[in-house]
Amino acid sequence: MSGADIREFSRPMTGPALVPLIDAIEAGEKPVVAAIEGMALGGGLELALGCHYRIAHSKAQLGLPEVTLGLIPAAGGTQRLPRLIGFPAALDMIITGRRVSAGDALKLGIVDQVTERNAGEVAVAFARSVVDCPLVSRRLSTWPPLCPADLDNILQMALARAWQRGRGALAPVACVQAVQAARLPYSQGMQQEQKLMSMLFASPQARALQYCFFSQRAVGKWSMPNGACWDNSTARPIRKAAVIGLGTMGRGIAVCLVLAGIPVIAMETDEKQLEAARRVVMALLEKEVQKLAVGLHLGLIHFTLEQRYLREVDLVIEAVFEDLALKKQLFAELSSVCHPDTLLCTNTSQLDVDQLATATSRPDLVVGMHFFAPANKIKLLEVVFTSRSSPEAVATAMQLGKWLGKVSVAVANCPGFVGNRMLRPYVEQAGFLLEEGATPEQVDSALEHFGLAMGVFRMSDLSGLDVGWRVRKAAGLTGPGVPQGQLLQTQQGYRYSPLADLICQKGRLGQKTGCGWYLYEGPGGHMARPDPWVHAFLEEYRRVHGLQPRSIGQQEVLERCLFALINEGFRVLEDRIVMDPVALDVIYVLGYGWPAHTGGPMYYAGEVGLPRVLGRLEYYQRVHPDIPHLRPSALLRQLVAKGSPPIHKWMWHIEEGSSRL
Numbered sequence: 001m002s003g004a005d006i007r008e009f010s011r012p013m014t015g016p017a018l019v020p021l022i023d024a025i026e027a028g029e030k031p032v033v034a035a036i037e038g039m040a041l042g043g044g045l046e047l048a049l050g051c052h053y054r055i056a057h058s059k060a061q062l063g064l065p066e067v068t069l070g071l072i073p074a075a076g077g078t079q080r081l082p083r084l085i086g087f088p089a090a091l092d093m094i095i096t097g098r099r100v101s102a103g104d105a106l107k108l109g110i111v112d113q114v115t116e117r118n119a120g121e122v123a124v125a126f127a128r129s130v131v132d133c134p135l136v137s138r139r140l141s142t143w144p145p146l147c148p149a150d151l152d153n154i155l156q157m158a159l160a161r162a163w164q165r166g167r168g169a170l171a172p173v174a175c176v177q178a179v180q181a182a183r184l185p186y187s188q189g190m191q192q193e194q195k196l197m198s199m200l201f202a203s204p205q206a207r208a209l210q211y212c213f214f215s216q217r218a219v220g221k222w223s224m225p226n227g228a229c230w231d232n233s234t235a236r237p238i239r240k241a242a243v244i245g246l247g248t249m250g251r252g253i254a255v256c257l258v259l260a261g262i263p264v265i266a267m268e269t270d271e272k273q274l275e276a277a278r279r280v281v282m283a284l285l286e287k288e289v290q291k292l293a294v295g296l297h298l299g300l301i302h303f304t305l306e307q308r309y310l311r312e313v314d315l316v317i318e319a320v321f322e323d324l325a326l327k328k329q330l331f332a333e334l335s336s337v338c339h340p341d342t343l344l345c346t347n348t349s350q351l352d353v354d355q356l357a358t359a360t361s362r363p364d365l366v367v368g369m370h371f372f373a374p375a376n377k378i379k380l381l382e383v384v385f386t387s388r389s390s391p392e393a394v395a396t397a398m399q400l401g402k403w404l405g406k407v408s409v410a411v412a413n414c415p416g417f418v419g420n421r422m423l424r425p426y427v428e429q430a431g432f433l434l435e436e437g438a439t440p441e442q443v444d445s446a447l448e449h450f451g452l453a454m455g456v457f458r459m460s461d462l463s464g465l466d467v468g469w470r471v472r473k474a475a476g477l478t479g480p481g482v483p484q485g486q487l488l489q490t491q492q493g494y495r496y497s498p499l500a501d502l503i504c505q506k507g508r509l510g511q512k513t514g515c516g517w518y519l520y521e522g523p524g525g526h527m528a529r530p531d532p533w534v535h536a537f538l539e540e541y542r543r544v545h546g547l548q549p550r551s552i553g554q555q556e557v558l559e560r561c562l563f564a565l566i567n568e569g570f571r572v573l574e575d576r577i578v579m580d581p582v583a584l585d586v587i588y589v590l591g592y593g594w595p596a597h598t599g600g601p602m603y604y605a606g607e608v609g610l611p612r613v614l615g616r617l618e619y620y621q622r623v624h625p626d627i628p629h630l631r632p633s634a635l636l637r638q639l640v641a642k643g644s645p646p647i648h649k650w651m652w653h654i655e656e657g658s659s660r661l
């Protein structure tokens with residue numbers, strides 16, 4: 001039982017209410033034993049907590065994920081769970097919404113028994129064995145709360161954690177407040193639970209989070225412009241895969257495959273790099289084995305320098321250095337080394353997948369599988385199809401992503417695909433704001449206050465500033481031989497900020513070099529500190545270019561960075577790079593740390609109001625006519641002209657034939 005029907009939350013509810021039902025079961029004189037197989041989530045677990053005993057199958061999972069939907073467990077979960085397992089463990093489960101295995105549930109005291117057999121049959125036998133036992137001590141609502149001496153401290157810390165993790169989300173904080181009420185007698189605690197639930201239930205945040213829940217499922221129902229789609233295309237089984245190139249991304253991808261039980265050939269061309277990768281990958285895998293407490297066959301991965309092992313794999317994921325010529329050469333080699341049916345996938349984050357496909361003898365079997373760093377942690381996968389990718393290849397990559405525990409989003413090939421394409425105008429605005437008077441920490445603080453996991457400059461330092469530098473060089477925007485622009489700097493006819501290039505030229509490449517937009521405690525350090533050198537550098541730059549610094553408020557930072565990103569999102573839709581806006585929201589929430597409680601950038605635009613987004617873009621465009629990314633997209637204009645229809649109707653307004661595919 002996966003809890004309440006989430007779709008019902010936006011409709012009038014029918015049927016008996018859950019709370020009185022659970023209370024009635026608990027108060028009954030007949031012992032009730034919950035037999036738990038599969039999932040007991042949300043209202044499902046709350047129902048089980050109202051029963052007098054709980055028997056779980058060893059593969060069952062239990063949890064209270066309401067917080068991820070912007071809610072709290074409001075069928076007594078916040079009152080019964082702390083009574084059963086204590087405040088600290090209950091707070092952890094309720095604030096994070098994480099699921100626990102049956103084994104862990106037994107250790108925590110949530111279930112009375114775990115079985116390998118049919119849980120229903122075991123529960124019936126169990127019920128017979130307890131039929132004469134008194135039930136008084138089995139009614140959790142009557143238990144006095146287990147209040148440890150330092151409960152105030154525990155609640156304080158939980159509240160701080162909820163604020164920090166939530167990045168502006170209300171539900172984690174309400175979860176702590178509801179659990180706190182479990183100190184009170186049950187009926188009073190329940191009143192508090194209902195009050196908090198009522199406050200959250202109709203909130204915009206809950207609506208946005210529920211939209212995220214369904215969006216992450218909707219993207220699985222992919223389609224391509226040629227009519228191929230999820231229910232008319234068959235994925236191939238992947239019995240063995242290869243990862244070529246064992247840098248940071250390749251290592252993470254190899255770990256994902258092994259954790260999913262897929263045998264992996266992990267290949268490098270350099271002995272030293274291979275050994276370094278072997279150490280890191282094995283250490284990561286052993287950590288996972290300990291964490292998950294599962295038996296994992298570490299022999300599933302074979303490290304090698306030899307291409308001959310590639311003959312036996314069903315799919316290759318290439319993760320070599322981001323260089324088109326190098327990748328094309330590798331893809332040409334793979335064509336002759338691999339079996340003719342082997343799928344060839346690239347993990348490029350922005351190179352042209354069509355060009356790579358052309359280098360092979362099987363362009364129909366080439367797709368992009370764009371993982372996000374750290375690949376073994378981030379849940380997003382962009383599956384990039386070209387004009388020649390076969391439905392079977394796309395279905396296989398999508399299915400493999402799901403198997404690896406990712407949410408896969410099918411996107412058409414275009415520069416930067418979806419995520420990085422939308423990121424470009426956002427990063428660009430941040431650079432302009434520095435020129436105009438802001439500091440990296442002012443910009444980041446505004447973005448983090450909005451709820452982004454990391455501001456743009458901290459994120460760039462983490463990824464490595466050389467990544468974007470290489471892309472700009474390849475695009476002819478900077479580098480040797482490219483003439484320096486005028487004041488204000490311009491390149492290719494438009495405003496261009498060379499600040500990031502200048503920073504890179506100083507050898508400041510971000511965390512890995514100990515400095516970038518911020519200062520770190522040393523190479524590889526994580527703690528970003530404002531850097532007086534950067535401030536002096538910016539002042540000097542503005543002086544040389546005759547730029548009068550001005551004070552830039554939080555609102556301008558948000559509008560220029562976020563609305564520029566959203567505007568590019570509308571262009572992505574116009575070009576039909578994805579099927580609909582939910583794909584963009586899923587990509588941003590799962591891959592770029594966009595706050596889920598705002599739904600994602602496109603949903604957020606709808607909430608702010610499309611006329612407002614348009615109006616502000618028009619305003620900034622007037623002020624900065626040399627920045628094309630601030631020019632409102634035709635789709636945005638059209639949607640506003642049509643009265644700002646709801647997000648699920650946006651695609652209806654794209655003119656036929658506008659696709660660039």
Ligand SMILES: CC(C)(COP(=O)(O)OP(=O)(O)OC[C@H]1O[C@@H](n2cnc3c(N)ncnc32)[C@H](O)[C@@H]1OP(=O)(O)O)[C@@H](O)C(=O)NCCC(=O)NCCSC(=O)C[C@@H](O)CCCCCCCCCCCCC(=O)O
Binds near residue numbers: 002005019043197
């Ligand atoms: C269950 C899963 C783990 C399964 O995962 P899997 O990967 O196998 O499959 P999918 O995720 O693809 O799902 C398949 C399919 O099923 C749909 N689905 C799954 N769960 C639900 C659900 N709970 N509701 C609706 N639909 C669901 C899913 O969308 C897929 O269908 P699709 O067509 O989209 O392909 C996984 O699905 C999962 O994790 N599910 C969510 C689990 C969850 O979050 N449960 C908690 C639900 S909330 C809840 O239970 C609340 C309780 O605390 C009860 C509260 C009672 C009080 C209620 C009312 C109080 C109102 C007070 C307001 C007063 C108002 C006022 O004052 O005015």
